Every structure is written in C-alpha cells, then in structure tokens.
Amino acid sequence: MGQNHEQIYQRAQDWVREAGAMVKNFLENNEILHETKSHQADLVTVADRSVEKFLVELIQKHYPDHKLLGEEGMGENTKEFSGYVWLIDPIDGTANFVSQQADFVISVGLYLDQQGVFGIVYDVMRDEMIHALKGKGVFFNDKRIEKMDEQLALIDSMLSYEHSLRTEAQVKAGQKLLELYPRVRGIRSYGVTALSLARVAIGRVNGFITMGTNPWDHAAGAFLVQEAGGKVTDFDGNDLPLDRRSSVIACNPGIYDEILQFIRERKIHV
Structure with missing residues (x-):
C-alpha cells in the first residue's frame, strides 16, 4: 500500500485531541441530552454522533480508500476487512459520560489486513492519551511505557x-x-x-x-x-x-x- 503509517498515526492523535476538545465543549454547555438504543442503559448523545462525524469526515477526506467501522454508523460501516480499516468508538462509556462526566474515552484503531497499525485511547477528562504505533512501544502521553513483567503471579x-x-x-x-x-x-x-x-x-x-x-x-x-x-x-x-x-x-x-x-x-x- 505504501502509506506513511507514522504520518497517519500523528494526524490521528491530533484529530482525537480535537475531538476531545469538542466533547469538553458539549459538557461545558451542558449539551448531554441522550437517547436509548438497544436497551435503557445503552445510550447515545449528540456528542457521540458529532465526534464520530468529525473523525469520519477527516478520514474520508485524507484517506478516501480506507474503510470505516464506527459505533454510531456515520461511515459506511464496512463488513469487509481487507486493506485499511479504521475502528472508532467516539465515546466509549456513554453511560459514564451522561451520569458522571468522567471515565469515558475516545477510541480509534487502524488495522491493515486485520493486523493492527496503531491504537489510540484518549481519556478526555484526565487528558491521558495511551497510544502506540506497531513496533514502536506504548506511550502514556509522551512517556514510553515499559513492557510487561512476564513473571507476574x-x-x-x-x-x-x-x-x-x-x-x-x-x-x-x-x-x-x-x-x-x-x-x-x-x-x-x-x-x-x-x-x-x-x-x-x-x-x-x-x-x-x-x-x-x-x-x-x-x-x-x-x-x-x-x-x-x-x-x-x-x-x-x-x-x-x-x-x-x-x-x-x-x-x-x-x-x-x-x-x-x-x-x-x-x-x-x-
């Protein structure tokens, strides 16, 4: 495919931080009205839909050949997983978002032929981004995390x-x-x-x-x-x-x- 994974990864981090700022703006303006989906505790808000729409539009603009699968269905929600596929949860933990305004994240992963390229999980309210590019280690914001100790009981x-x-x-x-x-x-x-x-x-x-x-x-x-x-x-x-x-x-x-x-x-x- 010949695409620059490092560039896509860095762009995606910037986009996710921008999306986090959008979420905070919704909270500051008390715009957390919600609807139910599959059951009473399965919630969706305008923030979920707005964040997914924001990310999907950026991905489609910069990487039109990439496929998308998102919780709120703003992309084409592919069922075919060859090539590049983005998997997006605009707010994982919507019930926490609505009830606590904390303990929710934005989650974005990119896969190529069903193998991970990078992953980004952003805890918006704590401003904690855990992220990794294949083979480059896991980072907590800018700090690299040591690999796990395999001797754990x-x-x-x-x-x-x-x-x-x-x-x-x-x-x-x-x-x-x-x-x-x-x-x-x-x-x-x-x-x-x-x-x-x-x-x-x-x-x-x-x-x-x-x-x-x-x-x-x-x-x-x-x-x-x-x-x-x-x-x-x-x-x-x-x-x-x-x-x-x-x-x-x-x-x-x-x-x-x-x-x-x-x-x-x-x-x-x-």
Whole structure:
C-alpha cells in the first residue's frame, strides 16, 4: 500500500485531541441530552454522533480508500476487512459520560489486513492519551511505557471485569467468573472496554475480562495491550474478530494461561 503509517498515526492523535476538545465543549454547555438504543442503559448523545462525524469526515477526506467501522454508523460501516480499516468508538462509556462526566474515552484503531497499525485511547477528562504505533512501544502521553513483567503471579494481579447481567444466562456466567476473585488481589469494573484495556497496557491493572464487546470497543485497546507485551484472545484462545462481538481476555502473559484454563474448566460462555 505504501502509506506513511507514522504520518497517519500523528494526524490521528491530533484529530482525537480535537475531538476531545469538542466533547469538553458539549459538557461545558451542558449539551448531554441522550437517547436509548438497544436497551435503557445503552445510550447515545449528540456528542457521540458529532465526534464520530468529525473523525469520519477527516478520514474520508485524507484517506478516501480506507474503510470505516464506527459505533454510531456515520461511515459506511464496512463488513469487509481487507486493506485499511479504521475502528472508532467516539465515546466509549456513554453511560459514564451522561451520569458522571468522567471515565469515558475516545477510541480509534487502524488495522491493515486485520493486523493492527496503531491504537489510540484518549481519556478526555484526565487528558491521558495511551497510544502506540506497531513496533514502536506504548506511550502514556509522551512517556514510553515499559513492557510487561512476564513473571507476574495471578494472586498478585489486579483485574478489570466487565459483564452485562440482563439475562439469566448472563447472571449464571457472571457468577462463575466471580469465582476468580479469591485467586487475585482484586477486581475492578470501569464499565468501559477501551479504558480498561488501555489501563492493562500501562500497568494500572494486569488483566481485563469480558464476555462480550464490540470490535470498535476493543480494537484500539487490544492492540495497545499486545504492543505492551500482553496476551489478547477470546475465551477460546482465538484472535479477536473485527466483524462481530467477542469475549475478551487481555492480560499480562504471566497470568494468561491460568485465566484461560479457569474459563475453560467452567465452560463460561454467553
């Protein structure tokens, strides 16, 4: 393809920061009216749609041959993943955005033939950008992050966990997953896939587990974890798909086998 990945990566960081400023402006003007989508807690705001439209228009202007997949459907929402594909969640954590005005992120990932090129996760209110270009290391704003220590023990690990409890099957699966609690130092729930994955990449938590999340939620963050030396698969040990929802294990490689075995032994799936 011959495209300058470094240039695209730097541009994308600038665009995401501009999008973050847009979000702050919505908050300052108290423009956080929301609608529901699939259920009462599945929210969308004018900020979600405006940010995705802003990013999609820039991508289409500068890279018209690239494909797009975004949560709010402002691009063509490709179902074909050869070549360059951008995966965008304009506000991951919309419920947090509406209720708390904190703990939400902008997530942007670029893939080439289903392999990550770069990932950017921007915590708008903390002004914390976790980002990486393939083979160049993970950065927290301008600071490079050390790769993960592979000698980590599960009992010394802090995990992040995200799980819906809307059906009986989900409740039963969630109860099985919580049996992991005595084996770790602690479990936290942020309610934001991309934020949780970014925190794994920079070592604030050591692993993230969810039974179901969309590709625009995990694309950038999963790439960050891998670039930090982490292991990322679904509950069957397979690479994450870009064309459908998926379970996710993303963690320090020292604890991956134990977590995967735990899930397999309990046959945890929804």
